[in-house]
Amino acid sequence: MHSADIVVLGGSAAGITAAITARRHHPDKSILLVRKEKQVPIPCGIPYIYGTLGGPEKNLIPDTVLDSNKIDLLVSEVTQIDRKQCVLATGEGEVRYERLILATGSIPTQPPIPGVDLDGVFTILKDVEHLVLLQQRLKQSRNIVIIGGGFIGIEFADEINKIDSKNVTVLELAANCLSLSYDAEFCSEMETLLLSRGVTVRTSATVARIVGDGHVSAVEMKDGRSVSADLVILGIGAKANVDLAKETELRLGLTGSVAVDRTMQTSDPAIFACGDCAEKISFFGGGPSPLKLASIAQLEARIAGANVYGLRRESDGTLGVWSTAVGDLAMGTAGLTESMAKDRGYEVVAGTVETPNRHPGGMPGTAPVKVKLVFEKHSQVLLGGQVRGTASVGELINTIAACVQKRMTAEDIAMFQMGTHPALTASPIAYPLVNAAEVAISCMQ
């Protein structure tokens, strides 16, 4: 029989960070992480397996991070939670705990489309064997259709397109790819880039059925058009993995995930949940949030890990911060877009600027960077920001995320002292974050 003060169920990003945080906050407690996978893929790295990295074995979370934090590891599948103990499936018996953290993640959404169970139709599971199989099948395929033009869809499209002799088509239901996270003018830049790289992008494309005789052969749309397909990837979202929680009669939330309060405590005070399996509320207004992102999972894991022996931290709710990259183009988003903010009923003022990301323009690596900030008009509070540029966008969006999370105003941002350097950033005069705030302020007067 196994036993630990703190047991974490799930070995992906949320589980690991919850365990590390528990170690930092509770140095005297024993911590055991239980997961069913021998090896754990890096979730965000999965698309890059197929073009840039070369194989699933190049995209694994190293277990050394557990060792160095004195976290024990048990690879086994938990099938039932008997309050105060876990029962394992593999005959290893019980794992007893004082505090349990659920980080069981999510599973891909299977859309209600005829033909989704045909051979050659793949969802993206965070499972090495599944990812190896996908790589083998990609080798045998020529026409690849990706259903869903969110970030997973476009990253997969571009990576697969790097392999010789593939025809890659993205089918997106909405009017733009990435439209759940960016305003249209940013989305269309990504679409244009994908097209220039040889990926076919079809927006406003409603899939009617996936067809084939045993194996997939085509995807048919509602307007009657059809795309040949040897292989189909479904990238339309994910739902919380709540099988264990349900069985344990933990309360579920409005979106069907494990109900938690702001401290990540479930309906059982000894059980916490974090990451994709946990119910979320929005930072904007506090209503239920469907977002599932690494930035959120990490926050929740740092809360859950700290709180297991007395509440130390609370969540503000989901901001929605992430970035993506295709070729040299990088895009980041934090908080609400202009259209999302208007849909929710905010009266907004946006400030957008574009400028070279180095100064002078003759410095190596100079490329344009664009920043759009969206403010609530009356309070001047920042609701969100979007950035398009090159690699530094990955950090620039986090400055914006910090500003949104601390509910800074346009004036707060206009009063920033921001570092600049010819080889690293835009010029001080044109620094885009500050100037986007200034543009918005001049529209508010």
Place this chain on the structure above:
Amino acid sequence: MHSADIVVLGGSAAGITAAITARRHHPDKSILLVRKEKQVPIPCGIPYIYGTLGGPEKNLIPDTVLDSNKIDLLVSEVTQIDRKQCVLATGEGEVRYERLILATGSIPTQPPIPGVDLDGVFTILKDVEHLVLLQQRLKQSRNIVIIGGGFIGIEFADEINKIDSKNVTVLELAANCLSLSYDAEFCSEMETLLLSRGVTVRTSATVARIVGDGHVSAVEMKDGRSVSADLVILGIGAKANVDLAKETELRLGLTGSVAVDRTMQTSDPAIFACGDCAEKISFFGGGPSPLKLASIAQLEARIAGANVYGLRRESDGTLGVWSTAVGDLAMGTAGLTESMAKDRGYEVVAGTVETPNRHPGGMPGTAPVKVKLVFEKHSQVLLGGQVRGTASVGELINTIAACVQKRMTAEDIAMFQMGTHPALTASPIAYPLVNAAEVAISCMQ
């Protein structure tokens, strides 16, 4: 005779931003920028003229930014300010103003060393003809000695070292280069890199005299050692250019710069000052601050430009935010270093982490990134941060700058939702800004 509602004296980064800000806040006012230089070099780009860019003409601030903001330009030298008008030297007569903004910048410090007036000894003036002359003299020189290992010194050293057949030596008074802005462990990394690139670095090196017969031939140190020199560059700091302010009997401050309050107003309510010429106070405690940085000048210019017809903005004081780059190494700093904080009497806790800047480590461009955060121990308030890595450091340090300026605590940072991406940032589990805060928190418990 010229006349404008708002006249800005000085055409470098502070003057331009003051004029643009005045335009944004006072759309109906006429604005005239008066400067004595026909062309204005980009201040931070000056070192890069000599290796990367190829000539001073590649490093100019374009006047189009004035046109597009409807700012008139007069190239002329103002020799006297007669309250409510400027008298010009060139016979163009008076320039009448309602509000005046002084942005007359700084001039390099001339150290009290014998031999500084020898031929071949250069300070770095923001003047194109001077920079052209320096380029010509560099071509004729083989042994170049740079006195001062601050950021200007090391950037010049590396750029000149890119030219064929130059022996470049940096002489730094303190125990480390960059020691006014980084803790020793960061400084020594820069020194090691410079050495590996062929630059000679001598620290704890007190210059006794510059010697030569008309033209410089060597630099002698107090310990008796000597370095051959055909050309010497002095990079030991700058002092406010206050000639006009003195003549006008504007009050000067404790450091000898033009006295201003937090609104950038001088002792004459119709005259504002910003940038290197203006007196500064520290964000930390409010005492006089000797810092002269683009990040500060820009803030002050945005305050002065907004405030000329009624006070809208106030300064928090100087943070000290800037970054530098040599080869692929980039370093950024914001606020107080650990040693500076201790010297000022703070009891501090520092958290340092180092991690790959991409994930997994097989992603192209992967290199280590190090973040050090310094907190006041009792309040947990962030006092400063230092970053070492590659280009994205230029933006990462600005997230830290925003945190310092908003006096965030370690817990605030630990509760961030930060975006991550395989091609752009460190992994979510290891994201260094958050983890440095977490490390510090675990030391505070």
